[in-house]
Amino acid sequence: MFFPILKSFGPSRLVYRYPLILWLLAAVSLISFPFFHPEAEEKETVSQDSSLGDLNDPDFVSGWKKYSQEKDARPLKQWFQTHPVVQTGDCKFRSLPDLEGSQYFSLDCTDKKMPGFFFAGKDKILYPNKISSFHVRGPVKTGKMVYWQLGFSSDTLRLATGKFSESNKDKRSKINDKASTENFGLQYFLSIARHPASRPAPVGKEIFFDSSCPLLYLGKDADFYWDKVLYFSFQASCIPSSPYSWIRIKADAGGNVQVDDKPLESLEQGARFLAKLKLQSIEKDKIVWSDGELFHE
Structure with missing residues (x-):
């Protein structure tokens, strides 16, 4: 690159041209920097996205x-x-x-x-x-x-909506299988929850929702048209796809529900509870429960 300069200008003029060439090369590299680093330009574009x-x-x-x-x-x-x-x-x-x-x-x-x-x-x-x-x-x-x-x-x-991935369902199924060997009441509930249908209910049979299937608190609701009663609604976490996973516990006359043997008027949404409930009736789309007691997990 420098030989034509030596021939045209001689050694004495090269001394003055050489710093100029370095300056030009530095300027070109600064101007072209974004083109050699597209990821930097893309990052800046994303950060300015206002959508x-x-x-x-x-x-x-x-x-x-x-x-x-x-x-x-x-x-x-x-x-x-x-x-x-x-x-x-x-x-x-x-x-x-x-x-x-x-x-x-x-x-x-x-x-x-x-x-x-x-x-x-x-x-x-x-x-x-x-x-x-x-x-x-x-x-x-x-x-x-x-x-x-x-x-x-x-x-x-x-x-x-609580629709978990298949891998999570498999894990929960293993947990339920393990728990069912020790908690026969819960085993019975899981059996009928997998096959919803109207059937005779063993009235008064006690079901205990243990740590393998705690209840998740959804909120309060009421059926003022039929029975004018306030309910606390929950979901059985281990089998969310079944209509029997929706569990309503009737509030007492003061609008409370029993938690750790104490009446409470309000619960934190999404909180997990162990529960002891009694079967009252089993219908095609729901189970009616009675005598609900909750316990902090």
């Missing part, structure tokens, strides 16, 4: 204020459209009473509660607190109120 929704976004905060206080849903609708995936962050979904076949939720944060969401899927959301991201399919107006229809990825929906 991922953050509930702390000022536009969301102002949009929710207009929606909740001024009944203007247009800014929030636009925000959801430009953010196809929203992260819940430190906020958690909480179940509200169902209405007309749909599940309604409030998104609760440390400083505020945001009711107004619903899910109309065929699967029941059993663990709303496990939802870490969601998207809004669109606003739906019911009466004078606008609700936001929720949608979830397949992985999130599996977590929220």
Whole structure:
């Protein structure tokens, strides 16, 4: 590279040209640096992606204020459209009473509660607190109120509905098999839960849900149309796919349930309990229980 320069300019002029050449080479390398490091450029592009929704976004905060206080849903609708995936962050979904076949939720944060969401899927959301991201399919107006229809990825929906992977089912099956050799009441329950059908019930038979199949607390519900009684709802964690996994324990006259021989009016959603229940009747789609007692796991 340097021989033509020696021939054209001579040794004395090369002394002045050589630093200039080094400067040019350094400048070219600085300009071309991103092209030789595509991963750096890609990382910067991802970090600037604004399509991922953050509930702390000022536009969301102002949009929710207009929606909740001024009944203007247009800014929030636009925000959801430009953010196809929203992260819940430190906020958690909480179940509200169902209405007309749909599940309604409030998104609760440390400083505020945001009711107004619903899910109309065929699967029941059993663990709303496990939802870490969601998207809004669109606003739906019911009466004078606008609700936001929720949608979830397949992985999130599996977590929220309690539909575990096959590997987890296999592990749970092994645990149940081991427990059933020692807990014959639970063995009987698991046997009928795998084959739901109306059948005569051994009335008063006691079933103990031990640590291999604790009950998960879902929330309170009531059947005011039929018996006007308050219930505490649970799910038998070891067999979530059975309709018999949904267990309701009737509250006492004061609206309490017995936990560790003490009456409690409220429980933490998602909490796990051991339980002692008595069979009252076995129907095709449910088991009616009586004399429910709970114990902290």
